[in-house]
Amino acid sequence: MTSVKTRYACKDCGYISSRWLGRCPDCGQWNSMIEEISGRSGQTALPRGDSPGAMPISLVPVVEEDRFSTGIAELDRVLGDGVVPGSLVLLGGDPGIGKSTLLIQAASRISESGKKVLYVSGEESAQQVRLRASRLGIGSAGLYLLAETDIDRIESAIRENRPETVILDSIQAVYKPDLSSSPGGVGQVRECAAQMMRLAKTEGIAIFLVGHVTKEGALAGPRVLEHMVDTVLYFEGDRHHSFRILRGVKNRFGSTNEIGIFQMESEGLKEIVNPSEMFMANCSREGVAGSVVVSTMEGSRPLLVEIQALVCPTGFGTPRRMTAGVDYNRVSLILAVLEKRVGLHLGGQDAYVNAVGGVKIDEPAADLGIALALTSSFREIPVGRLAAVGEIGLTGEIRPVPQLEKRVTEASRLGFATCLVPGRSGTVPITGRGINILGVETLEKAIETALSL
Ligand code: TYD
Ligand code: MG
Numbered sequence: 001m002t003s004v005k006t007r008y009a010c011k012d013c014g015y016i017s018s019r020w021l022g023r024c025p026d027c028g029q030w031n032s033m034i035e036e037i038s039g040r041s042g043q044t045a046l047p048r049g050d051s052p053g054a055m056p057i058s059l060v061p062v063v064e065e066d067r068f069s070t071g072i073a074e075l076d077r078v079l080g081d082g083v084v085p086g087s088l089v090l091l092g093g094d095p096g097i098g099k100s101t102l103l104i105q106a107a108s109r110i111s112e113s114g115k116k117v118l119y120v121s122g123e124e125s126a127q128q129v130r131l132r133a134s135r136l137g138i139g140s141a142g143l144y145l146l147a148e149t150d151i152d153r154i155e156s157a158i159r160e161n162r163p164e165t166v167i168l169d170s171i172q173a174v175y176k177p178d179l180s181s182s183p184g185g186v187g188q189v190r191e192c193a194a195q196m197m198r199l200a201k202t203e204g205i206a207i208f209l210v211g212h213v214t215k216e217g218a219l220a221g222p223r224v225l226e227h228m229v230d231t232v233l234y235f236e237g238d239r240h241h242s243f244r245i246l247r248g249v250k251n252r253f254g255s256t257n258e259i260g261i262f263q264m265e266s267e268g269l270k271e272i273v274n275p276s277e278m279f280m281a282n283c284s285r286e287g288v289a290g291s292v293v294v295s296t297m298e299g300s301r302p303l304l305v306e307i308q309a310l311v312c313p314t315g316f317g318t319p320r321r322m323t324a325g326v327d328y329n330r331v332s333l334i335l336a337v338l339e340k341r342v343g344l345h346l347g348g349q350d351a352y353v354n355a356v357g358g359v360k361i362d363e364p365a366a367d368l369g370i371a372l373a374l375t376s377s378f379r380e381i382p383v384g385r386l387a388a389v390g391e392i393g394l395t396g397e398i399r400p401v402p403q404l405e406k407r408v409t410e411a412s413r414l415g416f417a418t419c420l421v422p423g424r425s426g427t428v429p430i431t432g433r434g435i436n437i438l439g440v441e442t443l444e445k446a447i448e449t450a451l452s453l
Contacts, residue, residue, distance in 0.1 A: 005038040006179055011186065035179050035187040065253065068164075071109025074262060074271045075102070078233055078246050080254015083110075085164065086204040087253060088197050090171075090225055092211040093235035098244055099210050100124075101268055102235065103167045104133055106208075110165050111142030118163040122149045122173030136268040149174050149183065151192045155199060163205065168196065170210035171225065190224045197228055226250060237264075238358035243272065245298075258299040276304040279357045280414055286385065290377030292450075293387045293416065294369030295407035296361050302403075302410035304387065306356040307366065309373035311349050319348060325355025326370060327362060334371050334392060341396030342444050344378060364391040365401035368420060371443055372450050381451045387411035388450070390422040396443045398422040408437060418453060420446055 008017045011034050015026035023030050067082035076082045079089070093099050100123075107117045121129050126147040133139055144161055148154050151174045158166055168174065175183035176191045193209065200207045211225055213234075226232050230252040237244035246260035261272040272278055280293070290309045295302055307326070314320065323331050331353050338344045353370055355361050368390035376383050389407050390398040400422045401407075411419045412435035423439030440446035 006035055007038045008033040009036055010034075034185075034190070035181045037176075037178060037191060068110070068115065069113070070106040071113060072102075072106050072260075072271060073273075074246065074260030075106055077258050078248045078260045079231065080248075080251055080258075083165065083206045084230070084253045085206050086200050087206050087230040088193075088200045088228070089206070089208045089231040089233065090211050090229040091208060091233045091235060092213050094213050096239075097235050097237055098262070098264055098269055099235050100129075100169050101132070101136070101264070102246070102262070103169065103208055103210065104129065105136060105138065105268055107143055107165070107167055108133070108136075108138035108140055111140040114142065115165060116142050116144065116161070116163040117165045117167070118144045118146060118158060118161055119167045119169070120146045120148060120154055120157075120174075121169050122147075123170060151176050151195055155195060158199060158203075158205065162203075166196075166205055166207045168207065168209050170212060171196075172212050186224060190228070193225055193228050241358035243278065243358065244269065255299075259301075261298075276302065276410055276414055279303065279305050279359065287382045289380045289382045290373055292369045292373040292376065292383055293411070294361070294366045295387050295389050295411050295419070296363055296366055297403055297407065300403075300406075302406045303359070304410060304414055305359050305361060305366075307361075307369045307373045308354045308356060309370065309377045310352040311346065311374055311378040314348050314350050319346075320350040320352075322351075323353045325358065325360050326353055326366065330364070330367065331370060333394075334367055334374065337392055337394065337396055337443060338371060338374060341442075342375070342447060344375065346374075346378065349378065363401075364399075365389055365407075367392040368398060368422075368440075368443075368446060372420075372447065375447050376451065379451065383450045384418070384453045385416050386418045386420065386450055386453060387416045388420040388446070390420065390440070390446070392443055398440050398442060398446060408435065411435060420450060 008020050010024040010027060010032045012029045012032050013027040015024050021033050024032050065084050067084055069076050069082045091099050107119050111117045126145045129145055146157050171189055171193055172184040174192050175188050179187055179191060181187050196207050232250040234247050234249055235244060242264045244262045244264060248256040248258060250256060261275045262269040263272055291306055293304055293306050295304055335346050335351060339346050351374060369388040371392055372383060372388050389401055391401055393399050404421055408419050412433055416435060418436045418438060420438050420440055424441055438449055440449060
């Protein structure tokens with residue numbers, strides 16, 4: 001084997017040195033020198049075909065992307081309607097969230113459609129993967145397994161077997177033997193990912209990399225991976241709940257505002273086609289104060305979620321405020337608006353707000369629902385079968401939200417009798433079947449309407 005020369009480069013300023021230095025002599029940063037291979041580190045190749053030089057955009061031939069399905073509709077949706085051959089996809093997430101499960105299921109479905117898939121496991125032995133696969137009831141002839149951590153041997157196996165899709169689980173477990181640093185380090189992760197990138201682009205193979213999330217919440221290898229790959233997906237969820245959300249944060253082949261929803265069951269991950277129904281299934285019994293349903297958007301899909309609030313007098317000292325699934329600062333702002341614009345005396349009250357089911361809601365359209373839940377609990381008056389949508393402004397006005405029609409339609413589909421929306425009463429811009437749509441202009445008016453239904 002020819003020996004490869006390695007060198008060290010500062011990740012902050014790019015200073016190159018032939019040996020490792022604790023501190024970069026150029027920018028003075030400590031611990032910033034990363035090992036790389038001389039000359040071609042981080043180098044990535046363009047998609048197949050040599051560049052013919054600059055040309056007018058109108059003359060660049062349009063090549064239809066030949067996407068293929070993973071057989072898992074929720075995953076296809078997040079990828080932007082299927083997998084693009086030659087693309088490099090990074091799937092990140094906390095340990096144990098279900099990354100390997102999702103990808104082995106996808107691998108199985110892809111291989112069932114007649115495409116060859118190579119599943120490379122750097123963390124589990126082939127027997128372990130096989131065991132999991134048989135537990136999930138999968139094992140198609142087109143699905144190949146390889147337990148290997150040496151990236152050069154992985155590349156040879158890929159070239160030898162010529163699969164259409166490769167799954168590398170995980171990028172932190174593999175290493176480049178030419179580098180002396182240990183697997184999982186920035187230099188190793190970057191070099192291995194670059195090698196997979198070149199392979200994906202030159203051979204037209206779709207490669208999925210599994211990446212672990214560090215304690216700080218970033219993908220290991222300080223975001224270097226996110227810059228290199230075509231698509232970054234995060235698999236998230238609450239350990240205490242079985243549902244999982246697959247979210248796109250970067251996608252060179254589609255939009256990033258789509259999500260996929262799954263449920264972890266004993267037979268692996270199951271797709272959730274009607275998420276609202278799932279979240280509404282164990283909705284609080286009617287007639288309880290402090291519970292309001294909001295119609296929130298996840299990508300292009302509406303999702304109904306129950307917001308629960310509990311307001312009770314503070315025992316001693318400063319009032320406690322706690323939130324789960326909704327933004328803490330947003331709740332503080334809503335409490336301030338309720339105090340000042342509606343005249344609720346919440347100063348001496350503890351307030352707890354929770355989005356039921358372990359969902360995270362980060363859009364201001366949930367404001368009105370949160371405010372109504374807080375008021376309902378404070379006044380001990382239930383709100384009935386009502387869904388609420390609207391952002392709250394600092395002057396107590398209810399502001400319009402995007403995609404109102406979809407939100408209202410979803411509420412009507414699930415049998416809600418009333419939906420509060422932003423707008424002047426009587427002149428609501430939309431109509432819905434079988435649902436009473438009430439426009440409210442101010443928070444005060446909204447509370448009056450909701451609590452008297
Ligand atoms: P895994 O895919 O190994 O997670 P990751 O690769 O992200 O670390 O999934 C691990 C968890 O999923 C494990 O704790 C058990 C659970 N699980 C199920 O509940 N049902 C199943 O069918 C499988 C395969 C796993
Ligand atoms: Mg795993």
